[in-house]
Amino acid sequence: MTDTVYLNGELIAKNQAKISILDRGFLFSDGIYEVIPVYSSAPFRLEQHLSRLQYCLDQLSIPNPHSNIEWKNIIRTLIERNGGGHLSIYMHITRGVGLDRNHIGGESLSPTVLVMASPLTINEQAIQTTTATLLEDTRWHHCDIKSVALLSNVMLRNQAEQLGHGEALLHRNGVITEGSTSNIFIVKHREVYTPKQSNLILGGITRDVIIELAENAGLRLHQENISKEQLLNADEVWISSSTREISPVTQIDDKIIGNGEIGPVAKALHSEFQTFKKSLIQD
Ligand SMILES: Cc1ncc(COP(=O)(O)O)c(C=O)c1O
Structure with missing residues (x-):
């Protein structure tokens, strides 16, 4: 079962996780994401995924809400809480929740962070055409x-x-x-x-x-x-x-x-x- 998610510092059930209607990700798609494969509970090419995440945040001038050590801890905890094994970790960071719907602004907002896991359905024996x-x-x-x-x-x-x-x-x-x-x-x-x-x-x-x-x-x-x-x-x-x-x-x-x-x-x-x-x- 992969029903525990990380949302803004909390580990909660997927069906309980909620974000504001004023989240700039919801209103403007003002955010980025990352997908990391996990094999036998070990994230694959984690450093490279975190570097791409940093690159994408930089392109949007969204401050990285976590250090790489913090990200690794969040990911490790989420893997454990979702039963380990082969998983796909989805990370989603938006610029945060504004006071109202307004294209401009958003510099001082605190980014919204969502991390979820889902089963990774890769058949390692047979090549999937x-x-x-x-x-x-x-x-x-x-x-x-x-x-x-x-x-x-x-x-x-x-x-x-x-x-x-x-x-x-x-x-x-x-x-x-x-x-x-x-x-x-x-x-x-x-x-x-x-x-x-x-x-x-x-x-x-x-x-x-x-x-x-x-x-x-x-x-x-x-x-x-x-x-x-x-x-x-x-x-x-x-x-x-x-x-x-x-x-x-x-x-x-x-x-x-x-x-x-x-x-x-x-x-x-x-x-x-x-x-x-x-x-x-x-x-
Ligand atoms: C448009 C696009 N290109 C390339 C890729 C492959 O990227 P990666 O190998 O990092 O998963 C993806 C993955 O989702 C994608 O959405």
Whole structure:
């Protein structure tokens, strides 16, 4: 059961947690979030997630309400109180509760902090494939900020779902950015390509792990623009995220990718990923 949440210093039941209608997160989506996978009760890449959290808070000039030591204690307590094991930790920080609805201001507010846990449903034995649809990236120009303003992501992800696909892959003027909830990699002639870091994509923590693992495995990895044509003609395509790890995309709309099976590079990196996770848990 994952029904204990942390809200502004208190551990309470999920269905009892309440925020003010004047919270700027509620009124303006004036806040950021973070999602941290937890394997066997151990948070994965915690330092990197906390650094991204700091980066996002800095972009919005929201003061970080906690030191990293405090965050680690909150997360550890929440893991314990929610039964441990494999979990996904969701952190949500808004600028706080204003006196009234007003776009400007908010400098002196005390941030609202919510941390929740939910089960992490990752099948470590079998690689989870997916299919995708290719859609125009209708999001804003600060996709590097993990903003709680996810309306376009939600619309795009739902559009994919309605078409019977597990992800929406996005492009801006024919240049691939990322998925609606994930980063993108492609493989051509055993070389790996992923869009370079910019304000148009989220700097995924899983993306960074995969880049490290690919380079350690001696694969040539390019961080550069990928066109729609390159995507559709790739030998392999996969998406990455904290909750899906590496998920091969076997079909994009009507186009079968490669031979429609899990490719050898995805298979190898998925296996490296599992080994890497286990090595951290045993430490
Ligand atoms: C838009 C978007 N890009 C990329 C990612 C992957 O980021 P991470 O690997 O840190 O989970 C996510 C994760 O939710 C996302 O929402």
